[in-house]
Amino acid sequence: MIRRLVVKVGTSSLTTEAGSLRTELIGSLAAQIAELERSGVTVVWVASGAVAVGLARCGLTRPQEPDVLQAASALGQVVLASGLIEALGAHGVLGGQILLTSDALADRRSYLHARTTFEALFRLGVVPVVNENDAVASDEIRFGDNDRLAALVAHLVGADRLLLLTDQPGVFAKDPRSHPDADLIEELTPEAASVVTLGGAGTMRGSGGMSSKVQAAEIAARSGADCLIASAARAEVIVDAARGRPLVATLVRRRRRREPARRLWIAYAATPQGRVVVDDGARDALVERGASLLAVGIVEVSGEFLAGSVVEVADRSGRLFAKGVVRVDSRDVRRCRDEVIHRDDLAILVEGPGPREHHADG
Ligand SMILES: Nc1ncnc2c1ncn2[C@@H]1O[C@H](COP(=O)(O)OP(=O)(O)O)[C@@H](O)[C@H]1O
Numbered sequence: 001m002i003r004r005l006v007v008k009v010g011t012s013s014l015t016t017e018a019g020s021l022r023t024e025l026i027g028s029l030a031a032q033i034a035e036l037e038r039s040g041v042t043v044v045w046v047a048s049g050a051v052a053v054g055l056a057r058c059g060l061t062r063p064q065e066p067d068v069l070q071a072a073s074a075l076g077q078v079v080l081a082s083g084l085i086e087a088l089g090a091h092g093v094l095g096g097q098i099l100l101t102s103d104a105l106a107d108r109r110s111y112l113h114a115r116t117t118f119e120a121l122f123r124l125g126v127v128p129v130v131n132e133n134d135a136v137a138s139d140e141i142r143f144g145d146n147d148r149l150a151a152l153v154a155h156l157v158g159a160d161r162l163l164l165l166t167d168q169p170g171v172f173a174k175d176p177r178s179h180p181d182a183d184l185i186e187e188l189t190p191e192a193a194s195v196v197t198l199g200g201a202g203t204m205r206g207s208g209g210m211s212s213k214v215q216a217a218e219i220a221a222r223s224g225a226d227c228l229i230a231s232a233a234r235a236e237v238i239v240d241a242a243r244g245r246p247l248v249a250t251l252v253r254r255r256r257r258r259e260p261a262r263r264l265w266i267a268y269a270a271t272p273q274g275r276v277v278v279d280d281g282a283r284d285a286l287v288e289r290g291a292s293l294l295a296v297g298i299v300e301v302s303g304e305f306l307a308g309s310v311v312e313v314a315d316r317s318g319r320l321f322a323k324g325v326v327r328v329d330s331r332d333v334r335r336c337r338d339e340v341i342h343r344d345d346l347a348i349l350v351e352g353p354g355p356r357e358h359h360a361d362g
Pocket residue numbers: 009010011012013048165166167168170171172173174175176177196197198199200201202203205206207208209210211
């Protein structure tokens with residue numbers, strides 16, 4: 001039995017084509033969350049649909065300019081959160097809303113603040129209903145999709161499991177909408193992932209599609225949580241996923257070690273402002289030995305960035321293998337005598353025996 005669960009339900013499940021809430025499904029999800037809460041499992045409910053609901057209220061459909069989508073979220077979020085909180089209330093559970101932006105988790109201080117608030121809500125027996133703060137998030141700092149947000153929240157609260165509920169029973173070898181005979185992938189190992197083709201969002205309303213769920217599962221796995229991708233419509237899906245009962249779904253197993261939240265943010269939430277290309281020696285030092293990046297190993301710098309920005313790190317063949325926070329402006333990189341990226345600010349994106357095994361959680 002797990003202790004903490006983050007459940008994320010997508011727009012395609014929570015809203016109808018016409019952009020209203022699916023109240024019956026929401027009621028059933030709320031009943032399951034209430035059942036788990038009563039049996040001592042702490043649940044966070046990440047819910048999408050603010051934009052879809054808001055657009056419908058204005059008589060609009062996607063696609064729209066970003067500012068219109070942000071404005072739509074302002075209309076839709078209150079409806080979405082009230083619908084969910086009311087549904088929880090019908091089962092005797094309190095719900096409270098938390099709206100997050102990626103910089104809230106990037107900055108150490110606000111990360112700790114957010115964590116403290118989640119913990120206080122848990123102590124009060126309140127289920128946090130979470131979404132991105134779409135109305136104020138700028139393009140640069142947006143998570144962009146709630147799958148990733150849910151994975152970073154799973155890390156923040158130390159969840160043992162992340163459950164991504166959508167309109168499909170899991171990840172298929174190909175998009176089941178265009179390939180109805182595609183096989184369901186029961187466990188997404190790196191080998192299995194190599195045969196999967198991920199299409200875009202299934203509906204006009206959903207945004208992330210299956211590829212953002214697979215990326216989110218990877219973040220969860222790296223932060224110590226198993227991830228299940230399953231159908232929101234399957235009866236008792238949340239309860240069965242929490243209790244480890246048999247379930248048609250796609251599982252991505254957790255890795256042995258949790259990574260620090262800041263490094264997960266660098267790897268997955270931050271928008272890179274530039275790129276450095278390094279030689280093979282520097283690549284090996286970073287990946288195999290967990291070293292910091294020194295100027296001597298850098299062969300090319302592209303983009304203009306300031307100290308403190310996140311940049312991509314690629315090898316000579318152009319393969320992106322890390323991201324990190326630079327300590328110098330782009331024009332000073334070559335002259336830098338200290339670390340250009342300190343090892344603590346570096347996220348390695350490829351498998352290797354290196355730094356990830358050595359760092360405690362942040
Ligand atoms: N390989 C795949 N396996 C399963 N679904 C896929 C795959 N590739 C693309 N999809 C699409 O992803 C959709 C789910 O993503 P999305 O619409 O963003 O859902 P949500 O709103 O629940 O986040 C599915 O309806 C499906 O059409």
